[in-house]
Amino acid sequence: MIHAVTPALRLQPTPDERARQTFVSQLRAHLLDPLAATMKARFQAEVAPSLPAGAGPREVHEAMRGHPVFRLYSAARVTAQDMVWAAVRPMVERGQVELARRFHELATRRPAGGTLRLDSDLRLPDNVTAVDVHRMPGNYHLDRGADDLAAGALYENGLAVFAAGLMGETLDDIGRSVTCWLKRRHPEFAPAVVLDLGCAVGHQTLPWKLAYPEARVMGLDVAAAGLRYAHARAEAIGVELHFLQADARRVPLPDGSVDLVFSAMFLHELPVADVRAVFAEAFRLLRPGGLMLHYELPPNRLLDAYDGFYLDWDNDYNSEPFYRAYRDLDPLAETQAAGFAAPFEASIPSLGWHGEAAVAEAARAQGAEASDRLGRLSQGIHWYVFGGWR
Amino acid sequence: MTGSLPASAREAKPTFFDEPALDALVEAVLALAEAQWVVRHRLARLEHWAQHAVEAARVPFDDAYLLPAEAEAELAAECRAFIDRLLDPFHRASSPLPPPAPSG
Structure with missing residues (x-):
């Protein structure tokens, strides 16, 4: 059930x-x-x-x-x-x-006191409107108004x-695992403003407010109906989140106004040029000392040839046309090229599968573990993250 | 807000077999299995209701009759076992014969 x-x-x-x-x-x-x-x-x-x-x-x-x-x-x-x-x-x-x-x-x-700001004049990116991603009929941007x-x-x-139970009881295991890891990895880091790019219905946005209750946590997406749902969801759960309809390449927020720019399973939906534009925008938005952190598919470097092929299946057969080109990138090199310091990557055991002690242990480790459970939705999954400091 | 939603993705469904009928056959088998499971679940609900009906002489029944959580959990395990049996031939599908060794 x-x-x-x-x-x-x-x-x-x-x-x-x-x-x-x-x-x-x-x-x-x-x-x-x-x-x-x-x-x-x-x-x-x-x-x-x-x-x-x-x-x-x-x-x-x-x-x-x-x-x-x-x-x-x-x-x-x-x-x-x-x-x-x-x-x-x-x-x-x-x-x-x-x-x-x-x-x-x-x-x-x-x-909960959250907000929703929609922009009816927003031009949706072609990569959003051209494909029914994951073969979802009507795609994520389907919006019939009001x-x-x-x-x-x-x-x-x-x-x-x-998800077949593999993404947690409330579908937010990624967000819960990543916030748990970050708090242990960098206990001194206490973001006042968090921005989640490509937040969909806010599954992975909400854990940031739970982890950092004092922070203003915002979720951004281009899809109005998804954002309405996200707003209703957060208010119903009783967590104050602020949702914004905007293009992640052109975020209507001032320079240096954000402490943490996050995304979850967002970058691989973008053409490579847009990935780089998002990194540049994150650099503009972050204060000095701020953090850009992404949960994503692991790069080929961390997988053997078979596991790379297995992940790329979606590119060919599941309406994910940017998947393979994204995975061919080196996220650390891209992070560095965008101007971020001390680029890093990590594999984070799923909190739901492995528990808090395993996440805490991962927070003490260096680098990302190369394995066939990295980024592959199955029992015992480890989530792959990377990022850099402004 | 009313009205029907799109029923299928815009992209054509990928195919994997040299004989396209085999792709259609896999789809048909899985649709049939899904329908079979819905009927199996409905039968379990009816059996459960019938047992109560016998015990209580008169209980309300309609199409929304639900199973208790324990019975749902047992059925979920049965569903897993059913899928294991259904897909067992997929695990055992034999490989194509290797190309003949070049003759000297």
Whole structure:
């Protein structure tokens, strides 16, 4: 049964829809763990011996294309992806009026004191409008005006099915793990202003306010319906967050006004030129001594050729057209080139899977651990972060 | 806010087999398995309701009848086992024959 959706915004599935969602979630869990493990074992036994030395993820992909387990895994995974959205869409369609009512009530009352600032004149970037990322019908930017929360609801409910329990009970394991790690790694760092770029419905924004209660925490995204949902979600949970509709390349905030610029699973949605523009904008926004910190997919350097191929699957088959080019970058070099000092990277054990002691131990370690659990959504995942200081 | 949402992604669904019918077949098998699971879950609800009906002579029943959490957890484990069986052939799919060794 799916529990992860924010209680105050939870929509009521019919019992049959609930069963359908459970099935799809468990199907994905099987694909991502046991079948993925079988595929890797079969690669090592049957394909790797004939690969030339020095073969990279692209060569592995070419070699695996004809393998029956790869074909079955891929056909099933694409189908499961479409089933995720199909399993929640009827419930979201039915619940639109109720969601609008709850949003209106929460946005009027603002029990947590947060804000929502939308910009109806914002021109959405082409990389957002051109693709239904993750094959989500209508994409994340779908907005039908006024009180429309449907894209946000489709995203949160879909993610709850998609994650199959691997992203924490409230889908915010990334944010909770990263904040836990940062507080132990840099106990002296106490940001007064935090900005989360590409925040979607605010899953990973909210943990920053929990970690640093005195901070003003802001979430930025281009998608209005997602931001309405994020605002309603934060207010319903009772956490003061401030959401802003804007382009991360041109943030309407003054120079040197932010202490921490963060993002989670955002950069790989951008063309490389935009990644660099976002870094430049982060540099402008940060005060001296401020921190830029991103949770992202790990670079090829930290993965063997097979694991790189496995992560890049989304680029070819899951409407993630910037994934591979992003992963080909060296995040440390990019961070340094943008002017940041002391670039760093780290692998952070999932707080939900491994517990606080493991995160604390990781905070004492140097560098990122190279392993097949790094950045790969499966049991026991480690999250990859990198950043630099202004 | 009312109205239907888009039902599918704009991008064409990727295919993986030389024979496109096999991609369609995987999709059909998984759709059938999903439907089978929904029916299985519905049957479990009916059985549970029927047991109560016998015990209490008269209990309300409608399409929204829910199972207690313990029964849901047992069914979730059953769902995992069902998917294990369903996808077992995927794990065992045999590899293509290696190309013949060059003859001397």
